Amino acid sequence: MSKLPKGVLTAVKKVRGGVRVDHRKNTADCETVRIDTPKQVVIPMQMSIGAPCEPVVKVGDEVAVGQLIGDTDKFVSAPIHASVSGKVTAISDIKMPQGVMAKAVTIESDGEMRLWEGISPPVINSREDFIKAVRNSGLVGLGGAGFPTHVKLNFPPDKGIDTLVINAAECEPYITVDYRECIDNSWDILSAVYMLKETFGFKKVVIAAEDNKPEAFKILKRIADDSEDVNDEVSLMVLESKYPQGAEKMMVQSATGRKVPPGKLPADVGCVVMNVASVAFISRYIKTGKPLVSRSLTVDGSAIKEPKNVRVPIGTNIGEIIDFCGGFSAEPGKIIMGGPMMGLALVGTDFPILKQNNAILAFAEGDANIKAETDCIRCGRCAAACPLSLTPTNIVRAVKAGDTASMQRIGAQVCMECGSCAYSCPAGKPLVQYMRLAKSMLREEAAKK
């Protein structure tokens, strides 16, 4: 590993537990390539946490890249834009990867990728303008959670929020899009950081990444040093390469030493955490006015012929993306949307890419790597691995006994489903499943009262 540049901070308070997973960042040196324009995109009207959008176009309408096609007046939601130019051929319900149905707009591409003439850089004079611009851009957290970014930024100026944490940890194995963002678009990242700092009055900005990305540190450091950050308020921070370093609560703890209490948000301890790709996008949007219509993702795994980082229009069919990467090299046994630690296993490839997807991974039959389940020996590895100090094995016992009081006491509701426990379990228990079960039992219990 090459050395880190001087002046890079280390974590204020180290994260407890976690697991050391193989990094498998095979695509780190793959420059992001743009996929061939898809013939058709299917754009779901629900791509973020919050309210779904309603289509604002009709079947038969001609649309261009960046044109608004879905919106809602609910606050916690982000508008949706056409990602290719062409004709709307259908507005129908489609099955989403999680198995729920959602309304989606299908656009037949004319192959021209014509930009919508209404696109112009937003005019920003105030904090409100900035939040409005971020909303209009359709941005949601690109790191995977899909939380609308403008909601995060919409905090009252007197709330005492002083720290902006830029998350470039990318602790999931395989995924390298955030790393590529740091290398390829470092100017965008830094210029957005200064814009955000100025507009929202953050006293401190911490850009944090794991120590397996020295190149990213070098480039970001050079830019940070070149800029007019006179008070040294923007700093880089190196984190141990340990999953789930990039989880929001963990980021806040590393960057500031503060702990987000159960059921609270980073804002409650004076922090805003943003993914590095989201930040870079804000800077590009403010320059060009082109909303979020495409994103980068890592395509990798043992069943992919040519692993790549690709830039794809939102709504592109996953099968088409895999074909662009040379198709399957082996019979796939498992296809995952997202990283291997928290990603969702798909039933097929006939799904569209959503704004928050950062990876498609396909594994050959043998690498689906499922341990046979045996009896729990109470070794405590799950508890040692939990970054949130839970004791998963005891939660499992409580679930089996239907004992909601114990689940509550041990803290099942706090679980963020990072999967560190299940990763380390020698008995191969599906612990994340039990945690979800515990949470749903707690919700049912709460609903009864």
Place this chain on the structure above:
Amino acid sequence: MINGKKLNVSISPHLRSSVTTRSIMLDVIIALCPALIASGVIFGLRALILTAVSVAACVIFEYAFRKFSHRSNTIGDLSAVVTGILIAFNCPSSIPFWMVIVGDAFAIIIAKQCFGGIGQNFVNPAIAGRIFMLLSFKQMTQWTQPGAGFMNLAGVQAITGATPLAASAEELPSLWEMFIGMRGGCLGETCIAALLIGFIYLLIKKVISPVIPCFYIGTVAVIMLIYGKGDLTFTAYQLLSGGLVLGAVFMATDYTTSPISRKGKIIYAIGCGLLTSLIRLFGSLPEGVSYSIILMNIFTPLIERFTTPKPFGTPKKEKKQKEAEA
């Protein structure tokens, strides 16, 4: 579905560590090997044969019981092998084979399988087996002395004598002899050097945390120092004698019967140390390690109940409030 073939849609995480119950037990077996070799050197071939008999008996009992109770075969997880070795380690090498087999049967069938098998037993099976034998057979306390010759298989003819714990000052082996195991005792407990090698191996492989052995032995050391009014030699003899190191490293650390949280482990280990010291100093028994561990095994659920860590970020005030409510 891809080409008509169904995909695996198991829940995340899609990567799993390579550690399995079997690999953990295999590490424990490897860690016990130095002490096994030492027992062969010190007590002769009979010690090794006794261990082999005990292992075979445990595995057969486990296989047979699972078979007759129509449950899955679990001998592949190697936990029965570990129990077998530990029971043999807790016997004098001269004990008749049938006695150790009775102990194995009690450990595997009564202490382990009747409560549901691996992970469900409330006391350490090996210790339960040992205590059963201790109460049943007087041969359990007729300690074999070293040096009877490697090929001397007629265990009954071996010289028996008191353990250093009960011996008077003149008969005591030197501290160095204590450390390398040239003294009378159970076959696996005497060679402290070999047990420590196993301990270090377990730490390197992250099979156990150092908390329980360190606090256990530490507690005994502190109490003995106080009781002996600062007499270091007395304290050293106490730490090197009996089954303290074997118990602290290999038996008190049993996953199933010890608390999970660090705080719980500390309380548990101090409890073990306290009981061991009290039994040794004031009890009528020659040795207190097994009894103290089994008692703390029984306390484990209670300790666990009060040492469950608070979830990440729980405010301190609330913590106090909750404790007050409890």
